Amino acid sequence: MAEAKKSTLVLVAERAGVSIASVSRVLNGLPASEQISAKVKAAAQELGYVADATARSLKVGRTEQIALAVADVGNPVYVAMMNEISRVVTDAGYRLVTSSTGNDAEDQIALLSSLNRGYADGMILSPLRVTEPLIAELRASRLPIVVIGSLPEGVELDSVRADSVAGMGLAIKHLAKQGRQRIAFVNGPVDTVPGAARLRGYVTAMDKRGLPMHGDLQVNADDFTFAAGLVAAEALLDQSAPDAIVCANDLLAVATMKVLARRGLSVPGDVALIGMDDTEIAELVTPSITSVNLGSVKRAREAAKLLIRRLADPDAPVKQVVIAPKLTIRESSVIPH
Amino acid sequence: MAEAKKSTLVLVAERAGVSIASVSRVLNGLPASEQISAKVKAAAQELGYVADATARSLKVGRTEQIALAVADVGNPVYVAMMNEISRVVTDAGYRLVTSSTGNDAEDQIALLSSLNRGYADGMILSPLRVTEPLIAELRASRLPIVVIGSLPEGVELDSVRADSVAGMGLAIKHLAKQGRQRIAFVNGPVDTVPGAARLRGYVTAMDKRGLPMHGDLQVNADDFTFAAGLVAAEALLDQSAPDAIVCANDLLAVATMKVLARRGLSVPGDVALIGMDDTEIAELVTPSITSVNLGSVKRAREAAKLLIRRLADPDAPVKQVVIAPKLTIRESSVIPH
DNA sequence: AACGTTCTTGTAAACGTTTACGAAGACACT
């Protein structure tokens, strides 16, 4: 059945006693007589023939691969997104090439220009920081790119983004309804796309509700990781005594919860806690954490579909999708009665 | 600088006024005169030329891609492994193609034969269940494959595996030292490779220490997920009252911890808890969970290096690496005094 | 019986590289 040697079209053709064109046609389901078809199939079967992907790619100009570049693979939300993208893309007959870039824009730019080597038909990119040179490179790309995340005005690229501002609004509103007054905010770096958006959301929502917004209610972690969250939460609780904390991220929320526990503060009794991204981890812990669902898997799915659509129709109008947030309420934000 | 049109060797050659052979040589760093070299580099720069990956692959017979197939991408331990593999592989100049297979062997077999289409130079495979047909396919593969996980006797393939039995030994020993007597075991499906190995380890270790091993101290979750863990832990606690529980997995451990909390049982006061895999999640939760480190990232790294070695030297002797476990002791298993 | 269609099949070119080979030039040595 399977052979050790690699077999080619020519070998199959010889064995079947037909031309290579016929072999190719039969194997690709193009019209052919029963006779030829049978002979070819038999020969192919016997030789364990499978068409070579690179040769095919070269000829047809498509690799049937889609590249995915995410900055921070440690973050569970990216894992969830990647899984969804993988699913959609695979169903559409593409393979997924993953390249975890470093945080710096340098890396991403290098990756983008390497994309022009044509190892994939298109790319899904989720940049942590959007810089000028990155945008320039995005624009110059020969191959279609879908961006997950906000893009500056006027950049005409397919993209999918979350509505962090609305999401923050949901969180603050929920906390305010529970009678919380001093709502603190543990953010990640504000020079990142999500960091900036979430800060904007926090300010807007607090402002709208006339809630106090002293500087000592805000703190920025060095990045969006658990370890950074521990440090940030300690700093926050050293400088103020909030009755609620919203975190830019579930990882930061879990870290904050740990620090609260260390200090003997109960959740949600003393402090209500809300995370963002609504990853599995939020419901794993005890108490489970209320989290703003920013539609990560939906975003992932849309991004993948957008790219596939563009590959099918390069002239389709540019589409910028915004996914609406939802609040998943769990134990960490409401006191049971 | 960057051009919208795709540029080829021929274009560069024309522009530089040299032959395509010279262009190829210069760009690949083969010896050439200063004159030619300068002209070619200038032309290439102006046209934003980058060599086409598929054409190159076809010619040289290498794709510079490595395929990775893992069964369960939801499990954080696989995420950690994937990250490590990605790093090693990228450093060696390969791209990583990820294919998350379903649980069934069918999928994996299909994947293996698709590998023969030559879209990658080799594959790293981590099968949940090792069946006969899978092994047959592994053997028949034209391209090198490295397996993460145990292989039956006599299968001559590069592989890396954890020592679950020794790992279980560490966990049970630790618990016994703390004076725990009724040590329960929440396992995953026993017809999987890790499930079987961990069961073997549990039985061996308990036996060795002469600890009781009633059937009602053991329970098997339907799979290695959090949700299945909840169900399994409930069942366990319905049927017995252990003073320690070891789980086949950190996810199962977290689920068990949640169920313990529900029932008002304290960890580690009433019940000591130990997980396996030592993923980040074990230290995220409160109390943090003692976990058997089965060397997942080390295994991942070894697997990647093994494959890269074999690609460089196809005739290298087969290597089967076993990674020794370590116990990472956290709050869930020792009562502070 | 000659003609026009339609269907089937083979021949050959093309995709964009890398590289074996040979020609020609440069250079040193006798």
Added chain:
DNA sequence: AGTGTCTTCGTAAACGTTTACAAGAACGTT
């Protein structure tokens, strides 16, 4: 000046497919 070696460069073949084109066979139509 003749010979040999070394270097540099261009010509052309090759990697394994897909597919445009043409040739022939089969068939119905007039």
